[in-house]
Amino acid sequence: ECTTAKKMSEVVPISAETAWNYFSEFYLGDQLYLKGEGEDGGKDGSQVLVRPPVMSPPPVLNLWNLYGINVKTEIGYYYKETDHGLHLDNNADSFSMKKVKDNPSGFAVSGGVAYEHSSTFQxxxxxxKCGDGTVPFFSLSQPSAWRKQAKAEGLPLQVQNIEIEGAEHRMMLDNEYVMLRILEMVCEKRGIRPGLFQPTE
Incomplete structure (x- = not known):
C-alpha cells in the first residue's frame, strides 16, 4: 500500500540532500525567482507571490517554440518508507492507467515512476498529449501562457508553437523534420523575410 502523499520539503532532504541544499541556496535565496509580497515575504506559499522576471514573457517580438510531443515522459514518483530511507514503491504500479485517488490523471506507472502519455489530458x-521523453508537456507549452500574458499586458509578442510528433528531447537535432522546420523559420521564402509570421494558435 502506498504511503500518504508528502510535501517536497519532507521527501527531498532525506532522499536527495545535495539537491535540496542547491534548491535552498540557489532558488530560495535568489531574488530573481519567486518572491513573497506582504509582511511575511519568502517563498513557502504562505503569502501572495509575485511573478519573477524569469517567468515573464521574453522581451522579443517573435517567439518560435519548437518541441517534441507524445513520447512517454516521467511526471512523478511514488515512495515508500523503509528502515533504510525512502524507496520507489512498486505497489503503486497497480494504479497504472487508472484514474483513482492516488493517480487522478491516470498516468502510466511502472516501478513506482509515473509517466504522462499521449492519452494524458492536458x-x-x-x-x-504528453512531453518529449524528458520535459513534461506543461513545461514545454509555457510560451502559450506567455502569449496570454503578453496580450493582457499589451506587449507586442507573437508566439508560434511548433509541435513535432514523436521527437525525443535529446534526439531533436538528429530529427530531419525538426531541421526542416528550423530552416523554414530562419530562411527567406517567396520574398518573405525570415522572422515574420502569423501565430497559428
Whole structure:
C-alpha cells in the first residue's frame, strides 16, 4: 500500500540532500525567482507571490517554440518508507492507467515512476498529449501562457508553437523534420523575410 502523499520539503532532504541544499541556496535565496509580497515575504506559499522576471514573457517580438510531443515522459514518483530511507514503491504500479485517488490523471506507472502519455489530458490546452521523453508537456507549452500574458499586458509578442510528433528531447537535432522546420523559420521564402509570421494558435 502506498504511503500518504508528502510535501517536497519532507521527501527531498532525506532522499536527495545535495539537491535540496542547491534548491535552498540557489532558488530560495535568489531574488530573481519567486518572491513573497506582504509582511511575511519568502517563498513557502504562505503569502501572495509575485511573478519573477524569469517567468515573464521574453522581451522579443517573435517567439518560435519548437518541441517534441507524445513520447512517454516521467511526471512523478511514488515512495515508500523503509528502515533504510525512502524507496520507489512498486505497489503503486497497480494504479497504472487508472484514474483513482492516488493517480487522478491516470498516468502510466511502472516501478513506482509515473509517466504522462499521449492519452494524458492536458488541462492547459484541453487536449490529450504528453512531453518529449524528458520535459513534461506543461513545461514545454509555457510560451502559450506567455502569449496570454503578453496580450493582457499589451506587449507586442507573437508566439508560434511548433509541435513535432514523436521527437525525443535529446534526439531533436538528429530529427530531419525538426531541421526542416528550423530552416523554414530562419530562411527567406517567396520574398518573405525570415522572422515574420502569423501565430497559428
Amino acid at each position: 488541462r492547459t490546452i484541453r487536449a490529450h
